[in-house]
Every structure is written in structure tokens, then in C-alpha cells.
Amino acid sequence: MNNSILAIDIGTTNIIAIVASNDFSNKINILGVGQSKSEGVQKGNITDIKLAGNSIREAVSTALNSSGSIIQKAIVSISGANTKTLRGSGVVNIPSGQITQNDIKQVLKMALYNAQIIADYEVIHVLPIFFRVDDGSTISNPLNMNGSRIEVSVNIITAKKTSLINVRNALKQTNLEVDKFVLSGYANAISTLEEDQRKLGSAIINLGGTTTQLVVQKGSTILYNYFLPVGSEHITNDISVTFHTPYSAANMIKRQYGTLLPTVENEGENDSELNIKKVKLPILGNESESKEISLDQIQPILHARIEETLCVIHDRLVESAAIESIDGGIVLTGGMTYIPGIKELASMIFANIPVKIANPKNIQNGYINFNTPSMSTIVGLLLYELDSENNFELDSNSELRQDTSKQNTNQEQVQNMQMSQQQMQYNQQQSPSTLNDIQEIKTTTKPEKNSKGLGGIIEKISRWL
DSSP states (O other): OOEEEEEEEEESEEEEEEEEEOOOOOOOOEEEEHHHHHHSEEETEEEEEHHHHHHHHHHHHHHHHOOOOOOOOEEEEGGGGGEEEEEEEEEOOOTBOOOHHHHHHHHHHHHHHHHOOOTEEEEEEEEEEEEEETTTTTOOOOTBBOOOOSEEEEEEEEHHHHHHHHHHHHTTTTTTTEEEEEEEEHHHHHHHHOOHHHHHEEEEEEEEESEEEEEETTEEEEEEEEEEEEOHHHHHHHHHHHHTHHHHHHHHHHHHHHSSGGGGGGGOOTTTTTTOOOEEETTEEEEEEEEEEGGGGTTHHHHHHHHHHHHHHHHHHHTTGGGOTTOOOOOOGGGGGTTTTTTHHHHSSSTTEEEEEOOHHHOSSSSSSOSSGHHHHHHHHHHHHHOOOOOOOOOOOOOOOOOHHHHHHHHHHHHHHHHHHHHHHHHHHHHHHHHHHHHHHHHHHHHHHHHHHHHHHHHHHHHHO
């Protein structure tokens, strides 16, 4: 049985495809990696299916070829650009008196059935806020508890059907189907949050190329989800427009000299690049000529754009009251976090709230380095599918997400049962032939015994006569 999975992160700057599986010790084993420049994707949405399909095909082909696997379905990230979150609740009776996984699945589906899902939206996650057995207190794990009734309160994350259809159509060009959709912000939370941060509640801010995604997770649920179509490429655009220089030159200046730290802190350092006060930039439309600009003119552009982005996120947290549920602090991740001083600026904006720049959990492998903030989403997809714990949630197929270690144990048990059945069948096939051989031996020996008995009688009669 092939247990390999294909995870695809469709970003606005890069598309990453990874083939992975669980080994015998239930650790994630990376089998193949593919990466391509993202085309046909803008601000979290697919705007050109053909271009996006070509980019996905390039990344997927590289991953599959390097792994030698044949996979027809993929776990795909979906941005929060066209998503909505709503609440729901459900109650079911427990006929057997002991709560099973099937009972948990039924009560989650009842909560989904009772919710008012908008017609143009499709459910991608049903995340429990709490369970209650009979009239007891709220709990997070009701499995195997005794009771006559189980109740659940859930957060339901939905995405616009048209955006999901566009992703499916883009994958069809690679002869792939979507197995599951996973919200990018949820994947970021899975890959970056520690257990204490998850219990206390934390806000995860992914600062990407053209998007900024925010989720607030507490326990096993996403309390708040927000999307802002602003990212690091807007800083590049601001530099290009301000100094009338080509986009590529502006991007180089941003990456090489961009900083939010005061220049005074860099004066004592030996790096010659940090001591450069002016740089030459080509003029847009006449790149043979160039002009000198001071690096002091670049910092205000970075500061204004990043401060504006973080202030919008802060205001959304306050307006939604989600800021009261983030005792675990603020976690920054994504490609924009490489800019020096971004943590200090965020600490000033989110006053009295701890701020941390987090890398995803590093999966050891020989293909790619996951220990960088830009890999948060793809690592979250792998952990979502291959390192699941009993969170008792419904995925985009309305199926209960289960612990993979138990799934692997069940698969081993099934394989052992199959092997034992094959051994029994083999023994049954061998047994009749052995019995037949014995019968043949008996039939051949019986005449000999009869002949000896008749001869003995004739000899006795002759002697008597």
C-alpha cells in the first residue's frame, strides 16, 4: 500500500510541492520536493488558470520524479482571501452509553447541519470549541466517556466555491485531484505554535509576498481569521515608484539594504555593505543611466508600509475582541520577517503583548531546509496530514481527522491479519494433499495385509491335514 501524500502550497510568489510519508517509527519522511515561480496567482486568488496550472505542473512534476511516486490526489493550501467563519452547535444522544469516535463525528455533523451555510460557500474546516457530556463542564476530549448525550460548539470555516473550483481546475491540468483543502493560516498555526501558546491562545501573522494572513488559535479551534492583500512586494513597488527605478532594482535594494533599525546601531559594524551611505539605481526607461540615492531614504518607505500593515492587523484584533484571547502572544512568520527590526516595530504596535518571530518545525531531510519562516505553510500541510493528533475535527470532505499513529497501527494489524489468513489458506491447501497421500498408502498396504492373511490360513489348513 502506498501511503505517500502530495502537499501543494499555492503562494503568490512561489509554489512548493512535496511528496512525503510516515516511516515505521511514525516520523515524516520527505521523498521529493519541487518548487516553481508562481504565475497566474494574485493576492491569494488564481487569476489565470492556464498559467497557474503550468506553475503547479512544474513543481509537482519535479517532486514526483524525484520521489518515484505515482499520486493522483493532493492536499492543497487555500488562502483566506475568500473565507468566512461562523459558529454552530449540535447535540446527539449516546445509545450505548459510551462515547465513540462515530458519536463525535455525528455530533460534529449535526453542528454543521444546524449552521446557516451561505449558498456560495463550501465548508473546509469544522473545528470544535468545546464538548459537553450531559450537563457537565466543557471538555476537549470526550472519547470513551460515559453519558447519555454529547453536545458540541464549533467554528466553521468556509471558502467561496468559485475560488475552490479555480484551484481544482488548475490541478486538473496536472492530472491531479484535490483530496483536501487546508486554510493557509491554520497550516501556519500548526507548524509554528508550541503547546503552551496553543493552550493560552495566540495570533499568527503570516507576512507574505502580496498577502498578510491572520488567524487566532486557542485550543483546537480557530477563533478569528482575517486576510489583508498587502505584502512585501508592495514595498518593492513603493521603492520603484518613489525613485523611478525598475522593479528588479527596487527588489534588490529592499533585500540587500532594507532595514527598520536605526542607522546609528550599524555604525560600529565591520560589514562594508552596512557602511554604504549611497547606492546607484538605474533610471526606469533609460537603464543605461543611473542616479545615486541615500539609504536613509529607503528606510521610511519600509517603515511606513510595514507599520500600516501591522496597525491594520492590530485594529482588526481589537474590533473583533480577539485580542482578549491571545495570552500566548503574537507570532510573526512568512517571508517579510527577514527584514531587520520588524519584531521591534511589532512590539511597539502590540503594546504589552509578547512578539516572537517563529520558524516552522524543522523536518530533517536531505532535500530542503524547512527552518525558515517562508516554509510555514507547506510544513503545516505535512503536519496536518501526517502528524495528526486527536483534535476531533471535520476536514473539507466532512470526515473526522484522526490520529495517524493509530491509523498506521490499524494498517499494520490489517496487514498482519491478511498474512495470517494467507498462511491459513496455504495450510488448508496443503492439508488435503497430505490426507490423500495417507489414504493412498492405506489402500496400497491393505491388499498386502489381506494376501498375507489368506496365505496364513491356507498354510494352517495344509498343516492340519
